Structures are given as structure tokens and as C-alpha cells.
Amino acid sequence: MEQTNNIDTELEQTKKFEKIPTHIYETSQTASKAVAQEIAGLIRERAKEGRMAVLGLATGSTPTRMYEELVRMHKEEGLSFANVITFNLDEYFPIQPDSLQSYVRFMHEYLLDHIDIKPENIHIPDGTLKREDVSKFCSDYEMKIKSVGGIDIQILGIGRTGHIGFNEPGSSNRSTTRLITLDHITRIDAASDFFAEENVPRRAITMGVGTILQSKKIFLMAWGEGKSNVVKRTVEGDISESVPATYLQNHPNVEVILDQAAAAQLTRVKTPWLVGFCNWTPDLTRKAVVWLCQKVDKPILKLTDEDYNEHGMSDLITDHGPSYNINIRIFNQLQHTITGWPGGKPGADDTHRPERAKPFPKRAIVFSPHPDDDVISMGGTLLRLVDQGHEVHVAYQTSGNIAVFDDEAIRFAEFVSDYTEAFGMGEQEADQRYNEVVDFLNSKQPGQVDSKEVQSIKGLIRRGEAKSACRYCGVPVERAHFLDMPFYETGRVRKKPLGEEDIQLIVDLLVKIKPHQIYAAGDLSDPHGTHRVCLAAIFEAVERLKNEAWMKDCYVWLYRGAWQEWDIDQIEMAVPISPDELVRKKRAIFKHQSQKDRPLFPGSDSREFWQRAEDRNHTTAKVYDKLGLAEYEAIEAFVRWKF
Structure with a gap:
């Protein structure tokens, strides 16, 4: 019973910081499988009831493993999508559906082409519309969602700006499906997919924050260290239009799903001693001491009992103190990490060195x-x-x-052509190859895959x-x-x-x-x-x-x-x-x-x-x-x- 009480207390302490229920998994793969199981459970439950399951789907690298698991369950466990209706969050504008970067293509590659969903039940914003037709399309998109009873489960990723869908900073919590202008940071983040920022569309069609918040259940997923700062702002920060994901704090049924890397900046992970009771392992002690030094701007050996007590580490002093002993221990640990001999120092005592003296050389x-x-x-x-x-x-x-860059490839193709000409080595064939490369690169479309010849160069x-x-x-x-x-x-x-x-x-x-x-x-x-x-x-x-x-x-x-x-x-x-x-x-x-x-x-x-x-x-x-x-x-x- 005492252990249960400790866990309950810890959860209550966590809630002081975290304003959205948050689950941390060891890896993104296990986290993705957990979300996929939730979706599969809804689909099966609705099938038994003779009802449709309505899913709001996201694109990008975050949900790909979840889609892979859903496809696996369809093929190996007989999970049917015949009773599923999908609505995608967003699409670049303008863009053709067969473009490499199109979300239509993405969804078909990762999910839709591998399951038994009916084509008429698939809804993805249309990036081929004329500009004057977009407004009506967005209104119709909203009406279609309402006509099927709303979205049961909405899947979200999160951008570095805190955007959900393409709802950039400044978006209202009442916004609906609409055409928006992409934030500069969002376009930078998308630049690799389009082989340069200048090729990224400046606009996109996106579900609004208000549309997302009407979903019955929301899963926001995030993986990797690069998302850890915006995750912290979303989960622990104040609600702000500058971080649209914080609007999720007002939703009654939302869960944030993270791998350990994406959770790294959360208070319970980064500084768990501020949350409540800690099991003071050697690694956690070292982490806490380094953090304390940076917090009070002191070197390790100048930390005092008062420094520890005033910053949530009184139980560390009680269990492992006084501060002098802790300071000496951590100082020595860090001192022993330093070595000018990364392959080991021959003939030296390697007891406290990170690398072995023998064998040498390695x-x-x-x-x-x-x-x-x-x-x-x-x-x-x-x-x-x-x-x-x-x-x-x-x-x-x-x-x-x-x-x-393409111009580098042309420069080297010219070198090969000039070299063969100078030394009389297959001049005709070299010129032909050179012309093929240059013709391809000169006619290459933004984001187009290079020819095998160009890839080789x-x-x-x-x-x-x-x-x-x-x-x-x-x-x-x-x-x-x-x-x-x-x-x-x-x-x-x-x-x-x-x-x-x-x-x-x-x-x-x-x-x-x-x-x-x-x-x-x-x-x-x-x-x-x-x-x-x-x-x-x-x-x-x-x-x-x-x-x-x-x-x-x-x-x-x-x-x-x-x-x-x-x-x-x-x-x-x-x-x-x-x-x-x-x-x-x-x-x-x-x-x-x-x-x-x-x-x-x-x-x-x-x-x-x-x-x-x-x-x-x-x-x-x-x-x-x-x-x-x-x-x-x-x-x-x-x-x-x-x-």
C-alpha cells in the first residue's frame, strides 16, 4: 500500500507541471504500436456495433511506424478498414497528388494502398484547386466531417513552431479548415523534402485548431531530441496562440505520446527532484549536481548544503551528504572522463581512465x-x-x-569531358554522357529524383x-x-x-x-x-x-x-x-x-x-x-x- 501511495503522490506532483496527460515510452516504435492498438480497438468496436470509425490522420515522419503497425495488423490479424472514414489534416498548396512531397502520395504509400478502405471514404485536402475554389472546398470539408458525426480519433504531430496540422503561431483556437501561409521556420524544416527552401510551397490547406479540438479523442505524438523543447512548452507552458499546440490543454480527452528523447526537457525527466521523491542513483546524482552548478553559477567544489536544500535536493543531502562528500565524488567522476589519450595511454594506470592502456596500438x-x-x-x-x-x-x-548541389555535378561532368578530350580517351562517349547529364539537370523539376548517372556523379x-x-x-x-x-x-x-x-x-x-x-x-x-x-x-x-x-x-x-x-x-x-x-x-x-x-x-x-x-x-x-x-x-x- 505504501508503494501505491508513493506512486499516487508522484502522479499528483507531476500534474503540477504537466497540464496534458503525457505518456513516455522507451522508443518511438513501442509508442507507435500503442497508438495503433488504440485505433484498432476503436475500429473493431465500431465494426461490432455496425458503425463507422472516423479517423483524423497526420503525415510526416512521426506517424509512419504507427501506419506500418496498422498495415501489419490488417495483413496478419485481419483488421479490416471497411468501416473506416479518414480525414487528413493538411496538404501543401499548390501541389499535384503524384508529387514526391504530396500528402496524397504519402498516405497512399504508407497506409491507404495496403488496406481495404473504400476510396470514397478517404478525404485529403486538394492541392490542385484553383485559388478561388479553395474557400468553398474548405467549407465542404468541414461539413463532411460533421455529416459523419465528427472525428473519433485525431492523430497529431507537432512542428518546431508548435504548429498542429499547419496551424502556425497566431492561429485562433476557433479556426476552421482554411488556406494558410506557412511560417518561415516550417518552410526551412520542409526544405530537405523539396531539395531547397525555395521549392517549398508558401501555402497549405489545413484543418483549423477549432476543427481539431472538436475531435472526441486526440493523440499528439513526438519523437526525438529536436522536439523536446516544444513538447515542454506544449505540456507545461501557458496556453498561447504563439504555440498553437498549447490549445490542447483545454481538450477533455487528449494524450501526449513521447519517446524518451522527446521527453528529455520535461521537468519530471530533466529535474525529477523538483517533482518529488527520487531514487538517487549515481547517474541521477551526477545529473543533479551539474544542473545545480549551472543554476547557482558555482563550480562543483563550492556547492553548499544550503544550495542543495534550496533547490529541491534536501533528501540527497540527507541520504548521501554532506555536500562536501557529494561534491568530491562528482568532481572526481568528471575529472576521470578527461583524457588526451582516446585510444588509451600505454604504460599508464588505467584504473580511472575511460579507455584501456592495452592493447596498444589499437x-x-x-x-x-x-x-x-x-x-x-x-x-x-x-x-x-x-x-x-x-x-x-x-x-x-x-x-x-x-x-x-546540381551545379557541382555539372562541374565534375565538365571535368570528365575535358579530361577525356585532353588525353584522347573516348571523347565521343564522354561528350554524350556529359550532354545527358547536363540536359537532365537543366530540365530537372524541383524535388525531382536524380537520374542514376547524376546520383553516381x-x-x-x-x-x-x-x-x-x-x-x-x-x-x-x-x-x-x-x-x-x-x-x-x-x-x-x-x-x-x-x-x-x-x-x-x-x-x-x-x-x-x-x-x-x-x-x-x-x-x-x-x-x-x-x-x-x-x-x-x-x-x-x-x-x-x-x-x-x-x-x-x-x-x-x-x-x-x-x-x-x-x-x-x-x-x-x-x-x-x-x-x-x-x-x-x-x-x-x-x-x-x-x-x-x-x-x-x-x-x-x-x-x-x-x-x-x-x-x-x-x-x-x-x-x-x-x-x-x-x-x-x-x-x-x-x-x-x-x-
């Missing part, structure tokens, strides 16, 4: 999702591993071909740049491995699911090299999802090989830097980077010339990748300094994955 393999992630995110550490005599391999997991551009960076860093070209994982090779931002062939490529390379260290990108805020898929392939490969004798002597280190950085309390190996090494790292990044000045897919950060990386490395060093540890120019950070 075989290390750096997995790079794109051809430049290695030098962007851990270029300083890579240089140091090489300088310290380790056998370093770099595995480029994808070609990165979609991130090359762009892939070769990225491969050449990667080889150049490897040579600069001292990695022999024969230790540069280009995997060209098949899931990526669609020519589109949207990729295929991870397949057996992708995983086997990783397995084969690991077996060949038998590394002592594996470095992999744990930077899961990559908005295009490539990093996440590449990491999943590595994890699966390692799981399959974990019982091999050589694998038992292998550490897996996860790096970040291109899109975000590890929080200080998470870091398990911090590699200081000197001013000279930072310059060398920058020069290695500059070898990737096609990504210089303006990346094709910059995401929400308009800076070049070298600027982002340099800033994050400086910031990490400054935080270590403010905590009372040694002062360095820059630091690259790693977390160990224990398989």
Missing part, C-alpha cells in the same frame, strides 16, 4: 553516416588517434549523394572529398571503406527501411577488421533520420557479433556534434582539443568542398557544419571549466554504449 573503426560526419563530429579525436599510432579505419555508411564527388580528408588526417586511403548502404540509395530524402543487406555490410566489415574500438554517430537529432538508421545497423551488427572472442575486448563510443552535443552529465570520455588541433580539424572539414559555404540540407541551424562543431567543442570546454575542472580550448565528447 585497431579503431570510425563509422560516419555521411562522408563528412567523422571529421565534423570527432575530427580532433580522429587526428589524435592517428598521431598516437593507432590503426584507424573510417567506414562511410552512405554515399551522401543527395546532399550535392554526386556520390563520386562525396567519395573523393572523403578520401582527401582521410589523406589529410593521415588515414591511408585503403583504410577508407565506402559501404553505400542500400537503404539510402533512393535518390530521395525519404529512405527505405533498414534491411538485412545493410546490416550484413556492417557485420562483414567488423569481422574483417576486428576492432578494439568502434566510434559511431549517436547524433539522433539529424532531421533526415540517416544517423538513426545507421546507428541501428551498427547496434544490430554488434549484437550479432557480441559473443565473438575479439568483440569481448571492444569498446563502442558514441559521438555527437553535427546536430547537438552530449549533456555534461552524460559524457564518459572527454578529449581535449588544442588550438592547433582545432585548426587541423577545420581544415579536414574543408576538404568536403561540396558542403562548404551552404549545405544543401542545413536543418534548423543555418551555420556551416564546421561552425556548429567548433562552437559545440568550445562550449563543452567552457562548461568543464565553469564546473571547476581544467580549462581547455575545446573538447570532443563521447558516451560508451555497453552491449
